[in-house]
Amino acid sequence: MKHFLHLTSVMLGEPGNGLSAGYENTVLAGQILLKNSGGKPLAGVQVSVRGASPAVSDSNGQFEMVFAKKEPGDRVRLTLKKDGYEVVNRKELVTVLRADPDDLLVIVMGEAGERDRLALVYYEISERSIRESFDTELKRINDNYEKSLTEKGAAIEKLKIERDAALSQARDLAEKFAEVNLDEASEIYKEAFGLFWDGKVKAALKVLDDAKLDRAHESAKKQKEKAEKRFRQSIENYMLKARLSVTVFEFEDAERNFQKAVEADSENFNNVYEFAGFLYKLNRFSEAVPVCQKALSIAEKSGNEKNIALSSNALGFLHDYRNENKLAERAYKRALEIYEKLALTQPETYEPYVADIQNNLGTFYDKRDDSDAAKKAYWRALELYEKLALTQPETYEPGVAMIQNNLGNFYDKRDDSDAAKKAYWRALELYEKLALTQPETYEPYVADIQNNLGTFYDKRDDSDAAKKAYWRALELYEKLALTQPETYEPYVATTQNNLGTFYDKRNDFEAAEKAYGRALEIREKLALTQPETYEPDLCMTLANLSSYYARWFEKDGAEDHKEKAMSYAQRVVELAERHSHIPMVLKYVNAANYVLKNFQTNR
Numbered sequence: 001m002k003h004f005l006h007l008t009s010v011m012l013g014e015p016g017n018g019l020s021a022g023y024e025n026t027v028l029a030g031q032i033l034l035k036n037s038g039g040k041p042l043a044g045v046q047v048s049v050r051g052a053s054p055a056v057s058d059s060n061g062q063f064e065m066v067f068a069k070k071e072p073g074d075r076v077r078l079t080l081k082k083d084g085y086e087v088v089n090r091k092e093l094v095t096v097l098r099a100d101p102d103d104l105l106v107i108v109m110g111e112a113g114e115r116d117r118l119a120l121v122y123y124e125i126s127e128r129s130i131r132e133s134f135d136t137e138l139k140r141i142n143d144n145y146e147k148s149l150t151e152k153g154a155a156i157e158k159l160k161i162e163r164d165a166a167l168s169q170a171r172d173l174a175e176k177f178a179e180v181n182l183d184e185a186s187e188i189y190k191e192a193f194g195l196f197w198d199g200k201v202k203a204a205l206k207v208l209d210d211a212k213l214d215r216a217h218e219s220a221k222k223q224k225e226k227a228e229k230r231f232r233q234s235i236e237n238y239m240l241k242a243r244l245s246v247t248v249f250e251f252e253d254a255e256r257n258f259q260k261a262v263e264a265d266s267e268n269f270n271n272v273y274e275f276a277g278f279l280y281k282l283n284r285f286s287e288a289v290p291v292c293q294k295a296l297s298i299a300e301k302s303g304n305e306k307n308i309a310l311s312s313n314a315l316g317f318l319h320d321y322r323n324e325n326k327l328a329e330r331a332y333k334r335a336l337e338i339y340e341k342l343a344l345t346q347p348e349t350y351e352p353y354v355a356d357i358q359n360n361l362g363t364f365y366d367k368r369d370d371s372d373a374a375k376k377a378y379w380r381a382l383e384l385y386e387k388l389a390l391t392q393p394e395t396y397e398p399g400v401a402m403i404q405n406n407l408g409n410f411y412d413k414r415d416d417s418d419a420a421k422k423a424y425w426r427a428l429e430l431y432e433k434l435a436l437t438q439p440e441t442y443e444p445y446v447a448d449i450q451n452n453l454g455t456f457y458d459k460r461d462d463s464d465a466a467k468k469a470y471w472r473a474l475e476l477y478e479k480l481a482l483t484q485p486e487t488y489e490p491y492v493a494t495t496q497n498n499l500g501t502f503y504d505k506r507n508d509f510e511a512a513e514k515a516y517g518r519a520l521e522i523r524e525k526l527a528l529t530q531p532e533t534y535e536p537d538l539c540m541t542l543a544n545l546s547s548y549y550a551r552w553f554e555k556d557g558a559e560d561h562k563e564k565a566m567s568y569a570q571r572v573v574e575l576a577e578r579h580s581h582i583p584m585v586l587k588y589v590n591a592a593n594y595v596l597k598n599f600q601t602n603r
Contacts (some may be wrong), residue, residue: 026070026097028052030105032061032080035088035114035181042109045082052076062104072099075303078107085109088179091270108181115178123174129201129247130170134163137249138486153530160486162249165281172277173243186233188216189240201247208241213257217264235261239271242278251282262291269298269307276314285321292318309338313357320364332361352396355384359403366410378407398442401430405449412456424453444488447476451495458502470499490534493522497541504548509555516545536579542568543588550595562599569595 034040041061048054052065078093088108141155195204217234238261245254258275273295279288292314299307316331336357343350358381365374382403389396404427411420428449435442450473457466474495481488500516519541526534549565572592579585
């Protein structure tokens with residue numbers, strides 16, 4: 001697994017950019033407000049920052065800090081504390097000192113734990129909207145599609161890609177929604193957000209009518225100098241519509257509104273970076289690259305090192321997908337260098353980023369068979385995740401498990417059996433522990449590793465261990481397929497095919513026939529509606545069955561087995577004509593042709 005790092009709200013704080021030549025003292029004045037309270041001030045908040053005496057907010061929520069030998073333009077990082085409360089708009093904790101002391105810094109706080117609770121609620125609303133939209137569109141395709149099965153299958157496959165793209169963005173969207181302070185929002189935004197809270201996403205999008213948003217933005221733009229707040233609100237209206245559009249698969253509307261937002265404020269790093277992430281999640285890597293480069297340019301102009309690292313890592317990820325090796329490696333290393341420097345003084349904040357990029361580099365080098373560099377990167381990532389998991393296991397144990405699985409695959413490819421087995425089992429142990437409390441999230445990972453272990457033991461002729469692992473994987477995939485068949489039936493088929501091969505190699509013909517038969521049944525069903533995706537897998541199972549019946553014929557001489565072997569082999573040859581560009585399909589054809597040629601020779 002690789003990470004296009006998610007943009008968080010905590011921005012980098014830097015000490016002053018230099019000693020002031022012309023300012024004896026610089027004053028930073030601010031006000032602390034309670035989230036979604038109609039602008040109610042929050043008193044008694046302790047405010048501290050390097051270079052100034054601590055302050056406490058008064059009954060109006062206001063505070064004032066005096067900096068000696070700092071000048072306007074210097075960047076500082078604030079720390080706020082009040083029992084039972086937490087900062088919501090964390091990006092404001094890093095701020096630039098103002099020349100005008102009446103230019104108040106506004107910080108919003110909410111009840112402690114509220115942000116995480118709201119993020120979970122918003123995620124559930126978004127996920128429900130995505131799944132309902134998928135089901136509605138799938139039914140429409142199945143009921144009304146009048147074109148060929150191949151075109152119908154392509155439409156369903158496209159829909160699944162869109163669903164997966166939307167789901168992959170749902171958690172990021174929920175985090176952003178959890179930071180929204182409606183006191184700062186426009187009336188249009190408030191109305192739409194209220195409908196979203198009620199689960200009425202389509203109704204919310206109707207409120208966010210394109211023409212209405214454009215009029216609001218044009219009006220605000222004309223009065224920008226007098227009404228900066230209205231201008232910001234008009235841009236956030238576009239961003240809200242873009243985010244909500246994702247949850248109902250209206251990706252063209254989402255893209256159009258992201259474009260409007262970044263064109264209206266082309267120097268807003270957060271919005272540009274989010275747009276790049278949107279394009280990446282849709283696998284539109286070529287289009288995401290220039291947007292991400294724009295985000296990097298904004299970060300470089302502002303000197304914000306964290307944002308430089310974020311966008312550099314993202315560019316590394318995009319170049320990696322496009323096999324632009326030198327560009328990818330250079331971008332990853334730039335991000336890594338920055339995060340390692342930041343982690344020296346803020347390890348709790350930045351070591352997770354270092355670990356993520358080391359994992360990305362491990363995968364990058366592993367794919368290119370640079371074993372030494374890959375192993376070094378993976379082990380550094382593992383070292384950091386294990387250290388972080390000592391104090392925050394719920395947050396970082398999934399990272400430990402991910403790296404252990406990656407190491408298992410790394411060592412397995414290089415036939416280091418002991419190291420691979422140790423890594424796989426450690427990953428399995430952690431995922432099973434996590435699945436006890438979060439089964440929907442982690443049982444798929446348990447199933448994946450059990451399948452990996454089945455293959456691992458099968459290659460090494462440890463029959464008992466392989467069979468046990470395969471059957472545990474199958475049990476989990478079948479359970480998951482009961483509620484999400486479109487997602488997990490392909491995995492059921494893969495595991496059944498693996499079990500067929502397992503039994504076939506050990507001459508347990510009846511068990512092999514049963515497993516192959518179940519894999520064939522599922523893959524034939526899937527290939528009816530999505531031939532481009534599933535016919536290559538169907539060829540695999542057909543080729544396995546052909547070879548299987550040929551061997552059984554050699555054992556018992558039954559004509560029925562010979563006929564089945566030839567029939568399945570002929571189907572492989574016929575199906576493969578549409579997929580001859582796929583190397584693995586050519587291997588299946590060779591196996592089928594071997595069976596056909598062998599029987600024809602011996603007639």
